[in-house]
Amino acid sequence: xxxxxxxxxxxxxxxxxxxxxxxxxxxxxxxxxxxxxxxxxxxxxxxxxxxxxxxxxxxxxxxxxxxxxxxxxxxxxxxxxxxxxxxxxxxxxxxxxxxxxxxxxxxxxxxxxxxxxxxxxxxxxxxxxxxxxxxxxxxxxxxxxxxxxxxxxxxxxxxxxxxxxxxxxxxxxxxxxxxxxxxxxxxxxxxxxxxxxxxxxxxxxxxxxxxxxxxxxxxxxxxxxxxxxxxxxxxxxxxxxxxxxxxxxxxxxxxxxxxxxx
Amino acid sequence: xxxxxxxxxxxxxxxxxxxxxxxxxxxxxxxxxxxxxxxxxxxxxxxxxxxxxxxxxxxxxxxxxxxxxxxxxxxxxxxxxxxxxxxxxxxxxxxxxxxxxxxxxxxxxxxxxxxxxxxxxxxxxxxxxxxxxxxxxxxxxxxxxxxxxxxxxxxxxxxxxxxxxxxxxxxxxxxxxxxxxxxxxxxxxxxxxxxxxxxxxxxxxxxxxxxxxxxxxxxxxxxxxxxxxxxxxxxxxxxxxxxxxxxxxxxxxxxxxxxxxx
Numbered sequence: 001x002x003x004x005x006x007x008x009x010x011x012x013x014x015x016x017x018x019x020x021x022x023x024x025x026x027x028x029x030x031x032x033x034x035x036x037x038x039x040x041x042x043x044x045x046x047x048x049x050x051x052x053x054x055x056x057x058x059x060x061x062x063x064x065x066x067x068x069x070x071x072x073x074x075x076x077x078x079x080x081x082x083x084x085x086x087x088x089x090x091x092x093x094x095x096x097x098x099x100x101x102x103x104x105x106x107x108x109x110x111x112x113x114x115x116x117x118x119x120x121x122x123x124x125x126x127x128x129x130x131x132x133x134x135x136x137x138x139x140x141x142x143x144x145x146x147x148x149x150x151x152x153x154x155x156x157x158x159x160x161x162x163x164x165x166x167x168x169x170x171x172x173x174x175x176x177x178x179x180x181x182x183x184x185x186x187x188x189x190x191x192x193x194x195x196x197x198x199x200x201x202x203x204x205x206x207x208x209x210x211x212x213x214x215x216x217x218x219x220x221x222x223x224x225x226x227x228x229x230x231x232x233x234x235x236x237x238x239x240x241x242x243x244x245x246x247x248x249x250x251x252x253x254x255x256x257x258x259x260x261x262x
Numbered sequence: 263x264x265x266x267x268x269x270x271x272x273x274x275x276x277x278x279x280x281x282x283x284x285x286x287x288x289x290x291x292x293x294x295x296x297x298x299x300x301x302x303x304x305x306x307x308x309x310x311x312x313x314x315x316x317x318x319x320x321x322x323x324x325x326x327x328x329x330x331x332x333x334x335x336x337x338x339x340x341x342x343x344x345x346x347x348x349x350x351x352x353x354x355x356x357x358x359x360x361x362x363x364x365x366x367x368x369x370x371x372x373x374x375x376x377x378x379x380x381x382x383x384x385x386x387x388x389x390x391x392x393x394x395x396x397x398x399x400x401x402x403x404x405x406x407x408x409x410x411x412x413x414x415x416x417x418x419x420x421x422x423x424x425x426x427x428x429x430x431x432x433x434x435x436x437x438x439x440x441x442x443x444x445x446x447x448x449x450x451x452x453x454x455x456x457x458x459x460x461x462x463x464x465x466x467x468x469x470x471x472x473x474x475x476x477x478x479x480x481x482x483x484x485x486x487x488x489x490x491x492x493x494x495x496x497x498x499x500x501x502x503x504x505x506x507x508x509x510x511x512x513x514x515x516x517x518x519x520x521x522x523x524x
Contacts, residue, residue, distance in 0.1 A: 193470070193479075204466075207481070208455070214490070217455075217481035219469070228476070230503065234496075241492065 001128035012062045019128055022121045023079045024072035025049050027058040028134050035136025037243035041071040042145025042153045048078030068135050072125055075117045103197045108173035111151035118152045119159055140243040146170040146190055158182035165242035167235045172202030180209035187212045188238045190227055191219040263390035274324045281390055284383050285341045286334035287311050289320040290396055297398025299505035303333040304407025304415045310340030330397050334387055337379045365459045370435035373413035380414040381421055402505040408432040408452055420444035427504035429497045434464030442471035449474045450500045452489055453481040
């Protein structure tokens, strides 16, 4: 892991790095020492490791909770070379969005191919991050990523026992269900009720496929890009519950939740 | 509204009252003066106004946020007389639960009949509560109730413009959809993925029927009575967001939620 540059703002250090030919970014509290929870952020399709939403989320996690946060460019994204197929798929998605059509099996296959490359890249990144003093080995690790971030994050979480909690969503293609069935850590899953790219039933089916004892579906009205702002806070609480408080898997609230009876 | 008794514990005043022949309970901060948000709690079927879950929730809302909280016995519940039909329906539900069968249309019809009586009772209760100094008129009012609490609460909220935010769930019978379509205030809706009494599709359909611009579905694995403890906190944040902070309806987070891209 080679660090290339460091900038700081509002008490947050942002360091760009490369690991082999994969470019990444690490956010952490300024002058952080000692181990801390780590959250990995997976960006959406057509986006990159420093997309505005990821930067805002990283700053929040660092300043409010002292987490370390990292993102890498997915294959064919950000500062990485794009193949002819990448360009063709991107153009195809643009056309489907313009036409209001759901993403088809070609995109699901392309994303699965991206994931097959991205999963070992994330694992090597996690190895390197855990060798840093300010992260450390053996601590809690969260993953957040929706849409393409889930196409990669679900198989990553299935393969990677170091990830202890994950936020996914805006995804529901068939190939993901098999990986989801191997995920057992707590999951918060975002679904947009009127998602023009992911059919509602496909999203519900993917939520159903996770083997996690604790999994919680948050569905809201609106299109693919319309996740409401309050879900930002909800994801944050999900991570603090699982990465900081180290809660045991959720138990039914029983009578204390006031839902006794019918 | 005639107050019958007052007990206090942990800084919470609990006053039993009757309004006509409807028995109720009001929780409030000890020595509260001046208006404050009010939350109405609807109990589940076979339960009553002082079920353990309602008491725990009321104490939390009073001590953490200074809300006033009220509950009344539904027709045929708690301290109210039960008709022969009430007894028959209750026995039928017990049998269906034992057999693992969903609640049928007979229960839905019975609940609709209960709701037709309970809605004006709740409205008269709200009139009386808002005449109290410690509640006041014109302030924010929330409703929380799942299962039978929703069978009554959904038509109540549809009919009652003073209710400004509501938590519903564990319900999905056909007659409720029509009332749900007349609800426009923010709604948080709880669904149990493996609910033995309410088919999953019926719950999803009821969520879909609300006309609210902000509505959020929280689905969790488990049976009817297995709502996880973290949903207690979530309902509380929902009410503080809408009754205290007075948020405008949710706006898409756009790029700040990091969900740009696909």
